[in-house]
Amino acid sequence: MEDPTDRHAEKMKRIKAARDEMMLSKTEEKGLVIVHTGSGKGKSSSGFGMVMRCIAHGMPCAVVQFIKGDRDTGEKTLLRDRFAKECRFFVSGEGFTWETQDRERDIAAAQNGWRIAQKQILDPQIQFVLLDEINIALRYDYLDVDEVVDFLRNDKPHMTHVCLTGRNAKPELIEIADLVTEMTLIKHPFRSGVMAQRGIEF
Amino acid sequence: MEDPTDRHAEKMKRIKAARDEMMLSKTEEKGLVIVHTGSGKGKSSSGFGMVMRCIAHGMPCAVVQFIKGDRDTGEKTLLRDRFAKECRFFVSGEGFTWETQDRERDIAAAQNGWRIAQKQILDPQIQFVLLDEINIALRYDYLDVDEVVDFLRNDKPHMTHVCLTGRNAKPELIEIADLVTEMTLIKHPFRSGVMAQRGIEF
Numbered sequence: 475m476e477d478p479t480d481r482h483a484e485k486m487k488r489i490k491a492a493r494d495e496m497m498l499s500k501t502e503e504k505g506l507v508i509v510h511t512g513s514g515k516g517k518s519s520s521g522f523g524m525v526m527r528c529i530a531h532g533m534p535c536a537v538v539q540f541i542k543g544d545r546d547t548g549e550k551t552l553l554r555d556r557f558a559k560e561c562r563f564f565v566s567g568e569g570f571t572w573e574t575q576d577r578e579r580d581i582a583a584a585q586n587g588w589r590i591a592q593k594q595i596l597d598p599q600i601q602f603v604l605l606d607e608i609n610i611a612l613r614y615d616y617l618d619v620d621e622v623v624d625f626l627r628n629d630k631p632h633m634t635h636v637c638l639t640g641r642n643a644k645p646e647l648i649e650i651a652d653l654v655t656e657m658t659l660i661k662h663p664f665r666s667g668v669m670a671q672r673g674i675e676f
Numbered sequence: 677m678e679d680p681t682d683r684h685a686e687k688m689k690r691i692k693a694a695r696d697e698m699m700l701s702k703t704e705e706k707g708l709v710i711v712h713t714g715s716g717k718g719k720s721s722s723g724f725g726m727v728m729r730c731i732a733h734g735m736p737c738a739v740v741q742f743i744k745g746d747r748d749t750g751e752k753t754l755l756r757d758r759f760a761k762e763c764r765f766f767v768s769g770e771g772f773t774w775e776t777q778d779r780e781r782d783i784a785a786a787q788n789g790w791r792i793a794q795k796q797i798l799d800p801q802i803q804f805v806l807l808d809e810i811n812i813a814l815r816y817d818y819l820d821v822d823e824v825v826d827f828l829r830n831d832k833p834h835m836t837h838v839c840l841t842g843r844n845a846k847p848e849l850i851e852i853a854d855l856v857t858e859m860t861l862i863k864h865p866f867r868s869g870v871m872a873q874r875g876i877e878f
Contacts (some may be wrong), residue, residue: 482779483778483779486779493806501723502870503871504865504870506870506873507844508867508876510718512860514857514859515855515860516712516718516719516722516725516859517718517722518724518725519721519722519723519725519729520717520718520719520721520769521721521725522725522729523722523723523757524719524721524875524876525722526725526728526750526751526844527721527724527749527751527754527874527875527878528725528750528875529705529750530749530750530753530754531753533874533875539828540708546734548728548730548731549729549732550726551732551733552728552731552732555732555759555863560736564690566801573725576685577684577688578686578824601730601875602875635873635875635876642860648862649839651863652860652863652865652870652878653693653717653863653864655717655718655860655862656859656860657716657718657857657858657859657861658714658857658858658859658860659851659857660850660856660858661853661854661855661856662855663708663855669705670779671705671732671837672735673726673729673730673733673735673803673804673837674708674726674837674855676712676729
C-alpha cells in the first residue's frame with residue numbers, strides 16, 4: 475500500500491508544478507486600477523494595508539479621503555505622524571453626507587478631492603494612490619463617473635496603481651478596473667449591539 | 677414647489693436621526709473574533725490595515741503568520757523594521773504548503789504557530805492578534821478546529837480582538853465569530869497575464 479506521506483508529497487508536487495508554470499505566464503507589469511466595494515468590512519483597511527506595503531517597498535504614496543474626514547481615524551494619525559515623508563495625505567470631505575446635510579458643500583468637497591486626486595496620480599513621484607470612499611461621491615453624482623473613468627483609462631501613468639474604495643461601485647468603474655474585490659458582509663457585531671471600536675472600525 | 681436643496685437637507689437629516697438613534701443602542705464593548713475569508717484579495721491586507729490602526733491608537737499587537745513565510749513581504753519588513761516595539765511578529769510556516777511538499781513539517785509548523793498564538797492572545801499586554809492564513813492550516817487539518825474554537829470561546833480575554841484570515845474558513849469558526857467578511861473575487865489581473873506586483877500582492 476502506498477504511504478500516505480508519499481501521496482501527499484506527490485500531490486503537492488503536482489500543485490507546485492502547475493502553479494510555477496502558471497506564474498511563468500504572468501509576465502506583464504502594469505499599474506493597476508483596483509476597486510474595493512461591497513457592504514462588508516475591509517474596503518478601506520485593505521487599501522491602507524496596501525499603502526503600508528508600498529511604503530515598505532519604498533514606493534511613495536498618496537491618499538485622498540472623500541466623504542470621511544471629521545473623525546480622527548487611526549490610519550490618518552499614523553500616516554500623518556509617522557509617514558509624512560512616504561505618503562501624502564489629503565482629506566476632501568467633512569464627514570459622511572448625512573452629517574453635513576448640505577449637498578452643495580458635499581459636491582464642492584468631492585470636486586476638490588478629485589482635483590487633488592488627478593494631480594497626485596499624474597505626479598511621476600507617486601506610485602500608489604488610494605481614493606478612499608470615492609465610490610460614495612460617485613454614487614451620489616457628486617463626481618461624474620465618465621470623467622473619472624476617462625481619466626483612469628487615458629491619463630493615468632502606465633505604472634501607477636490607483637485603488638478606489640467604497641460600497642456601490644459604479645458598473646462603469648468595475649468595467650475598466652483590473653482587480654475588483656467585493657467585501658461581502660456575512661456577520662456584523664452591530665447587529666448584536668456592539669459599538670464601533672477603535673482599532674477595528676476606525 | 678419645494679426647493680430640491682431643502683428636500684436633500686430634509687432627507688439627510690432623517691438619515692442622520694435614524695443613524696444617531698441606532699448608534700446609541702450600540703453600547704457594548706468587547707474584543708471581537710474577526711474572520712476574513714473568500715477567494716478575493718484583501719483578507720491579509722485588511723488584517724494588516726487593522727494592525728496599523730491599533731498601533732495608531734496605542735494598542736499593542738501581535739501577528740502570527742501561518743503557512744506564508746518564505747517571502748519578504750512588505751508588511752513583515754515594515755512591522756519588523758519600524759514597529760518592533762508596538763507589534764510582535766512571528767512566522768510559523770515555511771511557505772505555502774505546495775512549496776514544502778512535506779506534510780509532517782507543515783503540521784509541526786502550524787502547531788508551533790498555534791502555541792505562539794495562544795500565548796499572545798492570553799498576554800494581557802496584547803490587545804489585537806492577527807492570525808494570518810490560519811484558515812489554510814485549519815482547512816488541511818494541520819490544526820484541530822474544535823481546539824481553536826474552544827480556545828477563542830472560553831480562554832480569549834474579553835477585550836482582546838483576534839482576526840483570523842485565509843480562504844475556506846471552517847463553518848465552526850464562522851459560527852462563533854462576531855464579524856465575518858467574505859472577500860469575493862470579481863476580477864483579477866492574473867487572468868489577463870499580469871504578474872503579482874510588489875505593494876499590491878506582497
